[in-house]
Amino acid sequence: MTGTHDTSTGTGVRTGRGTTPGDGGSTRPVLVRGVRPLGGDATDLLLADGIVAETGRGMTADGALVVDADGLVALPGLVDLHTHLREPGREDAETVESGSRAAALGGFTAVHAMANTDPVADTAGVVEQVWRMGRRTGLVDVRPVGAVTVGLRGEQLAELGAMADSAAAVRVFSDDGLCVSDAVLMRRALEYVKAFDGVVAQHSQEPRLTEAAQMHEGELSAVLGLRGWPAAAEEAIIARDVLIAGHVDSHLHVCHVSTAGSVEIIRWAKSRGVRVTAEVTPHHLLLTHEEVASFDPVFKVNPPLRTPEDVAAVREALADGTIDVVATDHAPHPAEDKDCEWDAAAAGTTGLETALSVVQQVMVETGLLDWAGVAERMSVRPAGIGRVAGHGRPIAAGEPANLVLVDPAARWRVDPGALATWGCNTAFQGSTLPGRVVATFLRGRPTVLDGELAEDAVGADTARSW
C-alpha cells in the first residue's frame, strides 16, 4: 500500500506547511521511503530546503512527512514545452490556476504557456502577467512562451528581446496555433533569438495547403468527405525551416511532429548538425485517423491524427532520439466548442493529466523506452530546450527537489468529468490507461499527494524568490 502519513502528529495525510507560508526554503521536510528513482533500485529520499537533501536506505527524519513509496517510480518533475493555459482571454476554457492543477496532477513541475491568448502574449507586459499568475498559483513553474510576431499575425516581429529581458525571462517563442509561414520572418526570428539563447518553436503548417482542412488527407478523408490536411503541408515547412536554421545556425524547435516524413526530415537535419529539436504529443503517439470515422470532434486536433504508419514512425523516433521530447499540446475547450458538428468544432485535446500514462502505455509497456528514457524525454530534454533552470535534474543529493512519483502498476479509466482541467475535451475519454501519478513535489513541497492535489498547495509558493 502506498500512502502518506504524518510522523509528528499521527493525523494521516494532513500536510501542513513547513513554517511560514510561502517560505519555500524551509518547507517541512518530506521523507520518501523505498522509491525507485528512474525505475532503478529502491532508496529513500529526504527532501528538505527545496532540494534532495539525502538519499539512502532506512532513513528517519523527525517531523518529516513520510511518503511510503514502495513500488513507485520517481522521475524528475515533468516539464511540458507546449501547454495552452488560455488565460488571459479564454477563462471559460482554462485558467492559469486550473491548468496548473491539471499539470501538477499529471506530474508536471513546469509548463510552457503558449502565447495564443487574448491579448496575445507578444509583449513583456502580457508574459509577465502570465508568469505572475503562475507564481501566485504556485503549483508548477509557469514559463510563458512569447509570440514570434505581433498578434500572431505573421507580419512583424514581436518585441522578443523585451520578453526575454522581462521578469518572465522568456526563452521559447512561438506563434503556435498558426505557422510563421513567411520564410523571411522565420529566418529573422531564428537569427534574432540567438542574442539571448532563445528558441523558435514552429507550428509547422503550410497555410495554403491546409485551408479549411479537417483531418489527415488520405484514404479515410476521401471516404468521409472531410477536407484533407496533407502530411506534405507539415513536412514542407519543416524542410524549409531546418534549412533556414542550419543556414543561420540557430535553434529551431518543431512542435507536434505528426508524420513519418517529418521524422525523416528531422533525422536528416540532425545528421547534418542542424540545431533542431522536436516534440510529439501523446495523442499522436497513441491515436490514428481511424478515430475520425466516428465524427466525434474530441478527435479533432491540429495537426490531425495520422495513419498507423505515422504513429509507428513517431514512436520509433521518440525512442531513438530523433524526436527529443513529449509535449502535451494541452488544448482545453469549453463543451460547446466540441458539442457540435465536426467542421464547426475547435481543434485540440487536453493532455496534462493523461500524458505520462499514455507514454507509459505506448513507450514503456512496448519496451521502446525505460523509465530513464521517459525522464529524459519528459523532463530533462524539455527543460534543456526551454532553458528551465532547476528542472530535469538528476535525482541525487543536492539537486532541486522537483519530483514526481508514479505507480506504474495502477490502471485508470479516463473520465473527462473527473479531470482537474476545465476543458472537457479529452481524446482519451473512456480509455483505460496504465500508471498513476501519486505525488508531485515542487522544490520539495508536495503539490500532489495520494493522487490528489495537496491541501493548501495552491498559493503556497507565492513569496518564493527565484
Add this chain to the structure above:
Amino acid sequence: MRHLLSAADLGRDQAVQVLDVAEQMAATQQREIKKLPTLRGRTVVNLFFEDSTRTRISFEAAAKRLSADVINFTARGSSVSKGESLKDTALTLEAMGADAVVVRHHAPGAPHRLATAGWTRGSVVNAGDGTHEHPTQALLDAFTLRRHLVGGTVPGAATGADLAGQRVVIAGDVLHSRVARSNVLLLHTLGAHVVLVAPPTLLPVGVEAWPCATSYDLDAVLEGAFGEPDAVMMLRVQRERQNAAFFPSAREYSRRYGLDVRRLGMLPRHTIVMHPGPMNRGLEISAAAADSARSTIVEQVSNGVAVRMAVLYLLLSGRKDPATGPVVTGGRTGGADGATRKDRRR
C-alpha cells in the same frame, strides 16, 4: 435499420429490399389516390441547414404520401456563424416528438453526429452532408439503373434483382461530390462496376482504396476501356472551381470532360444518361445529352419520391412494430458503431 447515414449502411439484401419496396411505392403513385395511411400519426422533420428545395420537396412529398405529419425546419448557419447550433436544434425537434429527422447539412458527418450524440431518439436520414454522402440519391439512382438496365423499363420487372455486372461511368467533380461517394458504395454493394472519370484535381487523394476504377480520360472510358458502359452519370461541376485551380477554365473542362454531342454519339445504343441535378448545361452536360431519349434525368426526380417513401417506411414502420411489415435490421452505423460511441461518452 435505425438510421440511414451512409450508403455503406446497406448490405446487398437490404439495398435490394429498399428498391423493391420503392417499386411497390411507385406502383401506388400510379393510382388516382396516391396517399397511403402507413405513417399516420408519425412526425417527419425536414431539417435543412442548406438550401435544397429539390431534395426537401422530394422528402416532403414522400412523407405526406405516407400520411406522416411533416415539419419543415430550415435552419440557417451553424455554431460556426453563431446561429442556432445543431445540438440545440436537435433538442428542439426532440421536444416536438420527431420520429424521423431528415437532415441536410453542409458539414460532413452532421447526420452521423445527430444520430449518435444522444440529442434525438428519432431515426436520422442523411439527405446530403457536405461532401460526404447522399444515400437516398444513390438509392434513387440505383432504382433508375435497375429499372432500365435490368427490368427493361417495365415497373416492378426487376424486383429482387441487383445490378450485378452493370457498368456505370460517373464523370465530374468527384472530390466535392456526396453523390459520387454514396453511389460508389451502393452500386458496388449491388454488384455493379463503377468507373470514376475526372481530372486528377477533382479526384480525392485516397480514391485508390474505393471499390471502383478511375480514369482521367473520358473518351477512352466511353470507347470501352473498362468495357461497354451501360450508364453514364454526369456530376455537377461548379464554375467557381476554376478559381481554386481545379481546372484552368470552364471551356477546357467542358472540352475534356463534358458530355457533348460528339461523346453522346459514342455511346452504345442501350446506354442511359443520368445526372443528379441541378445541371450546368453546356459545362458538364450538353442540352443534347440532357434532353435526349437516353436521358433519365426527369425520371430520376419522380423515382426519388418513391425511394424516399420506401426509406421512411422501412425506418418508421419497422421501428414501431418489428413483427409487421418489412423490417430491415443491422445497419452498420446505427448498430455496432452507435453502441461504441455511447460507450465512449460520459
